[in-house]
Amino acid sequence: MDALKHEVEQLQKRDNLEKSIDDVQKTIDLLMNARKALSTDPKSTSMTLAKLQTPVKQSFDKVNDDLKKIHSGLNKYSKALDKKFKDKPLPTAENDALSSHPSLINRAIAMHLLREGQFSVASTFIEEANARPPHPEPTPGTPNPYIQDKGWEKDLANGTLNSEKLQKQFADMYHILRQLREQRNLGPAIAWAREWRENLETRGSNLEFELCRLQFVCLFVGHDGEGNMGDPIGGPLRAWAYARSEFGPFQHRYAREVQQLVGAMAFWENIPDSPYRRFFYNDSAWEEVANSFTREFCSLLGLSADSPLYIATTAGAIALPTLLKLQNIMKEKRTEWTTQNELPVEIPLPPSYHFHSIFVCPVSKEQGTDQNPPMMMPCGHVIAQESLDKLSKGARFKCPYCPGESHPRDAKKVFL
Amino acid sequence: MAELTTTKLNAESHLLLDQPLLRMPYELSRKNFKTAQRYVEREREFVLTALKTTANAAMSSPNSSDPLGSLDSMISRMQGLKRKLEGLHEEEKAIHKHSRTRIQHLQDLYDIPSLADVKYDEWSRIRLNRLLVDYLLRSGYGDSAMALAKEKGIEELVDVDAFVACHKIEASLRAHRTQECLVWCADNKQALKKLNNNLEFELRLQQYIELVRSGNAQKLTEATMHARKYLAPHQDTNFAIRAAGLLAFPPETQAEPYKSLYAPERWDSLSSLFIKTHNELFSLPSRPLLHIALSAGLSALKTPSCHSQYASSSSNASSSTTTVCPICSTELNELARNVPYAHHTKSYVENDPVVLPNGRIYGRERLMQINEKIGTPPGKIRDPTGMAQLYDESQIKKVFIS
Numbered sequence: 001m002d003a004l005k006h007e008v009e010q011l012q013k014r015d016n017l018e019k020s021i022d023d024v025q026k027t028i029d030l031l032m033n034a035r036k037a038l039s040t041d042p043k044s045t046s047m048t049l050a051k052l053q054t055p056v057k058q059s060f061d062k063v064n065d066d067l068k069k070i071h072s073g074l075n076k077y078s079k080a081l082d083k084k085f086k087d088k089p090l091p092t093a094e095n096d097a098l099s100s101h102p103s104l105i106n107r108a109i110a111m112h113l114l115r116e117g118q119f120s121v122a123s124t125f126i127e128e129a130n131a132r133p134p135h136p137e138p139t140p141g142t143p144n145p146y147i148q149d150k151g152w153e154k155d156l157a158n159g160t161l162n163s164e165k166l167q168k169q170f171a172d173m174y175h176i177l178r179q180l181r182e183q184r185n186l187g188p189a190i191a192w193a194r195e196w197r198e199n200l201e202t203r204g205s206n207l208e209f210e211l212c213r214l215q216f217v218c219l220f221v222g223h224d225g226e227g228n229m230g231d232p233i234g235g236p237l238r239a240w241a242y243a244r245s246e247f248g249p250f251q252h253r254y255a256r257e258v259q260q261l262v263g264a265m266a267f268w269e270n271i272p273d274s275p276y277r278r279f280f281y282n283d284s285a286w287e288e289v290a291n292s293f294t295r296e297f298c299s300l301l302g303l304s305a306d307s308p309l310y311i312a313t314t315a316g317a318i319a320l321p322t323l324l325k326l327q328n329i330m331k332e333k334r335t336e337w338t339t340q341n342e343l344p345v346e347i348p349l350p351p352s353y354h355f356h357s358i359f360v361c362p363v364s365k366e367q368g369t370d371q372n373p374p375m376m377m378p379c380g381h382v383i384a385q386e387s388l389d390k391l392s393k394g395a396r397f398k399c400p401y402c403p404g405e406s407h408p409r410d411a412k413k414v415f416l
Numbered sequence: 417m418a419e420l421t422t423t424k425l426n427a428e429s430h431l432l433l434d435q436p437l438l439r440m441p442y443e444l445s446r447k448n449f450k451t452a453q454r455y456v457e458r459e460r461e462f463v464l465t466a467l468k469t470t471a472n473a474a475m476s477s478p479n480s481s482d483p484l485g486s487l488d489s490m491i492s493r494m495q496g497l498k499r500k501l502e503g504l505h506e507e508e509k510a511i512h513k514h515s516r517t518r519i520q521h522l523q524d525l526y527d528i529p530s531l532a533d534v535k536y537d538e539w540s541r542i543r544l545n546r547l548l549v550d551y552l553l554r555s556g557y558g559d560s561a562m563a564l565a566k567e568k569g570i571e572e573l574v575d576v577d578a579f580v581a582c583h584k585i586e587a588s589l590r591a592h593r594t595q596e597c598l599v600w601c602a603d604n605k606q607a608l609k610k611l612n613n614n615l616e617f618e619l620r621l622q623q624y625i626e627l628v629r630s631g632n633a634q635k636l637t638e639a640t641m642h643a644r645k646y647l648a649p650h651q652d653t654n655f656a657i658r659a660a661g662l663l664a665f666p667p668e669t670q671a672e673p674y675k676s677l678y679a680p681e682r683w684d685s686l687s688s689l690f691i692k693t694h695n696e697l698f699s700l701p702s703r704p705l706l707h708i709a710l711s712a713g714l715s716a717l718k719t720p721s722c723h724s725q726y727a728s729s730s731s732n733a734s735s736s737t738t739t740v741c742p743i744c745s746t747e748l749n750e751l752a753r754n755v756p757y758a759h760h761t762k763s764y765v766e767n768d769p770v771v772l773p774n775g776r777i778y779g780r781e782r783l784m785q786i787n788e789k790i791g792t793p794p795g796k797i798r799d800p801t802g803m804a805q806l807y808d809e810s811q812i813k814k815v816f817i818s
């Protein structure tokens with residue numbers, strides 16, 4: 001990297017057109033002077049002109065020399081680039097399964113822009129994509145190039161992916177988040193949570209309660225709920241009033257937490273020294289609430305909390321070196337790799353990139369799929385269906401992991 | 417240990433996707449330099465010969481020559497050259513500045529210790545935006561690309577202008593005009609020759625075809641002249657012979673290869689040939705980088721559960737204790753259908769897995785946590801994915817997954 005930096009600095013400092021321009025100016029000066037001499041003393045014309053030949057030529061040679069220096073500077077830079085990227089060829093797109101689905105990519109991008117809150121870019125993009133729909137290029141090796149690729153532009157129109165609606169939803173989300181993070185105003189978030197109370201409850205989310213609890217804490221320590229500081233003594237009173245009016249619905253499910261909050265009332269004068277300190281002085285509470293709000297909001301739309309496009313491209317960048325190595329090895333050994341629907345190598349991704357549980361059959365080393373699901377024997381060990389069939393041949397058999405014996409019909413399909 | 421190896425960031429090998437980032441400005445600066453060289457060469461030729469003839473004229477016939485006038489014209493040509501060079505110098509400065517910023521951007525990666533670092537997250541987001549702009553530009557969505565680059569403040573990391581120019585030419589070809597593309601070919605003549613590229617010949621052939629297509633006698637003579645001038649020098653003599661043959665066939669002919677020469681689709685293939693040549697010239701990959709990154713990423717993340725007909729216990733939208741997997745999310749789900757899934761040699765399950773009577777497996781801690789949150793009565797357990805069925809706590813069973 002330093003070599004590259006050095007070469008570019010050389011180009012910036014030394015090997016550029018500045019000098020050539022100077023020398024061109026010098027040539028102009030030569031001509032100008034000759035012109036002056038001619039006009040003042042026309043008699044010497046042929047003499048002056050004859051004398052002019054060599055200097056002008058030399059001057060041009062100088063310009064050319066300057067250019068040569070630039071040329072060599074550029075060459076050096078190019079060599080440094082070659083060296084840097086020598087072992088890093090551009091990834092070929094041999095198994096590019098995406099070119100046949102450009103409209104799906106466009107859809108993903110549109111949704112990414114919307115969820116990132118870049119509404120103006122998104123609307124420009126949707127307009128442009130509508131005006132110039134992409135041409136799918138079928139790629140070899142892709143099993144079924146767009147079967148029902150009816151175009152997300154149409155989806156937009158018929159409501160399955162309504163960009164205006166989606167945009168409005170994300171605009172709402174950003175409005176609520178801004179209020180939360182910057183204004184410390186819980187109002188819009190609480191209103192949203194109320195509206196979606198039933199869905200949130202079945203998801204086992206206690207977002208609404210968390211928001212209300214934070215509101216209570218705010219009131220208690222003296223915010224007036226709109227983000228301004230009120231007088232400190234009125235705080236606990238206002239919090240008490242808030243608890244009486246709002247905590248009713250939570251009584252049943254969050255009895256303990258409500259009791260804790262109300263219990264803190266007794267310590268209103270010196271909360272920082274009381275056992276309730278952690279409820280009231282928790283700086284990360286706002287960020288936590290904001291994050292869990294984002295997660296719930298996206299989940300209710302069936303979307304993951306972080307942009308999938310971001311996660312996937314990052315994972316791709318992490319995976320590329322491994323895949324490239326694989327490609328090289330396969331080329332060297334001239335082997336084709338046979339199982340089409342599974343990658344031939346394991347790609348080490350950081351733990352945060354694991355989403356689903358993975359089941360790998362300890363007998364066959366194959367991953368559980370719909371066709372070959374994991375089966376649990378009565379002893380509690382799990383193997384893949386095909387392994388089970390092979391081991392048992394339809395009769396009682398011994399578990400490969402413990403002395404337990406069972407009949408294959410007692411094995412049960414499990415879901416991870 | 418495992419964690420350390422998977423989060424280690426090897427910056428050197430991480431730059432696979434970033435070669436075009438530096439190649440493009442390099443090619444641009446080279447082109448800039450070549451232009452400067454051409455200008456200088458042209459003026460040198462002119463001024464030196466002009467000087468010589470003026471001097472000779474002044475010597476032989478001092479009265480009839482106008483040395484002042486010719487000097488003036490030389491001076492003004494030189495001043496023109498200076499202006500042009502100054503323009504190129506400005507451009508050069510901008511390009512070098514871009515290179516510099518880009519090198520710094522890549523350098524930043526070397527200073528990030530781990531993939532789990534927040535800084536990597538930021539860096540990777542910038543990269544995503546770069547890839548998106550690249551994709552948008554290649555798809556011809558210039559306005560969106562510009563807007564995105566502007567909003568994200570990454571104008572120095574993307575080559576909007578070069579791509580927009582490229583797309584203008586492509587559009588002109590699709591609109592059945594060869595002029596713009598021929599100008600481009602002339603601009604890059606040397607480089608094209610080095611690549612042994614046929615683009616210019618193909619364009620000339622297309623011009624010829626259009627002349628022949630019109631069918632009137634005058635145009636046909638013009639076409640023959642055109643062919644003699646531009647098509648005959650081609651190294652492959654068949655090229656010119658085929659062109660000559662075209663004269664004998666009317667545009668509605670069914671005979672090959674003449675039918676396909678007349679076909680309007682030839683314009684489309686010309687425009688893709690141009691794009692291909694353009695990318696080759698600027699050492700750009702033929703497919704958008706986003707495709708490359710995305711298809712690798714989709715595979716690396718995809719599991720058999722992502723397109724399973726059964727809901728996955730470990731990641732689904734119906735419970736707040738799990739995050740939705742990016743492949744299962746609406747954006748990418750269909751896209752990922754055709755890519756292979758990741759290879760795993762070891763099971764990866766939550767700690768202390770237990771199974772419910774309906775066959776669903778959860779980590780015990782998470783199952784308890786969520787049941788507490790949804791307020792299941794004590795001693796009972798609800799399946800977070802189904803919710804309807806209520807089980808006795810005694811019905812959950814330990815499961816062994818190795």
